[in-house]
Amino acid sequence: MNKKNTLKKIKALALNIDHNIAFKGKSKGNKHLMRVVRVAEFLAQKTGADQFITTAGAFLHDTALPSGNDYNYLQNKKIVKRLLKTFHLNQNELDSIAECVASHEGTVKPKTLEAKIVHDADVLEKAGLLGIIRHTWKLTNSGKINHNMVKDEDVKKVLDHIVWRSKRLQTPMAKKIQKYVTVSIDRRRAKVIVSLTAGMAFKGIITEKIAVAIRKHLTKQQNKKLKEQLSLSYFSRFK
Ligand SMILES: [Fe+2]
Ligand SMILES: [Fe+2]
Incomplete structure (x- = not known):
């Protein structure tokens, strides 16, 4: 699958979780993810970060919300990796995306440029x-x-x-x-x-x-x- 199609699938997965599963569907239709992605892409452009990892991480950053807690670094990683199991991503891509998701709430200092950007895009919200x-x-x-x-x-x-x-x-x-x-x-x-x-x-x-x-x-x-x-x-x- 090419990256464009992978991002399309990631977007659909993330929006479904944010709109229909997190908070039992109470935030359906909200534009948070779309804004975070746009801000993250803007910051990626300014810093030369990897666009694919940044966009994927931004879409997926809140995927631990249905668990009732998206502040836990390791749990955030585990959840997103499980969700991406069938997406045919290589290990490096999987780890890099999971890193963005894991530290987005600021409970652990983000380690990569892409994770810093996803974190910052969420802080601006x-x-x-x-x-x-x-x-x-x-x-x-x-x-x-x-x-x-x-x-x-x-x-x-x-x-x-x-x-x-x-x-x-x-x-x-x-x-x-x-x-x-x-x-x-x-x-x-x-x-x-x-x-x-x-x-x-x-x-x-x-x-x-x-x-x-x-x-x-x-x-x-x-x-x-x-x-x-x-x-x-x-x-x-x-x-
Ligand atoms: Fe969050
Ligand atoms: Fe968020």
């Missing part, structure tokens, strides 16, 4: 307003935030995670983008956003729709940056 929405979504649907009663410590958990991840960024370009998409948000507004997001996340409303629904609670600047994060229109600023 956990930056700025998009990061607040997405991490609240994950915590709510992992039972770690009670959508009926969002507390100050939940808001702190979300905001702290975003800072924790930004500190692990690996590539200079991703660091620049992270700075650009980051917006200041006061605790009171953050609590409103986390509360509204948690309520919608629990009902299975996807990121992109939540972003529209919370628009009126954001400043002009916050809305502008969030829009750029969702559309990736900021690419043109980092040519």
Whole structure:
């Protein structure tokens, strides 16, 4: 099988897991994987990373989500290797893709350029307003935030995670983008956003729709940056 066809199959497999299996299908239709792939390809172009490994790793990075935990380096590797068993990849390709998947949550320092890029592309989804929405979504649907009663410590958990991840960024370009998409948000507004997001996340409303629904609670600047994060229109600023 040529690489183009292999990537097509990988894309179908990854989207099926993300939309139909992870979180019992609650995030069906969300565009996270497509954005991560586009950001990873953008970063790969800038750094000369292997395009095939980067794209495959980006598509597959969240494949451990149905297990309820995608933070475990070894388990992430095991799961993706099992999924790719019938894909006729050579050992080197298999190991390189699995490396990208294994360290994407920043719990272990990424070892290869491609793994650094997949990691950074995922961190950019956990930056700025998009990061607040997405991490609240994950915590709510992992039972770690009670959508009926969002507390100050939940808001702190979300905001702290975003800072924790930004500190692990690996590539200079991703660091620049992270700075650009980051917006200041006061605790009171953050609590409103986390509360509204948690309520919608629990009902299975996807990121992109939540972003529209919370628009009126954001400043002009916050809305502008969030829009750029969702559309990736900021690419043109980092040519
Ligand atoms: Fe993840
Ligand atoms: Fe992800």
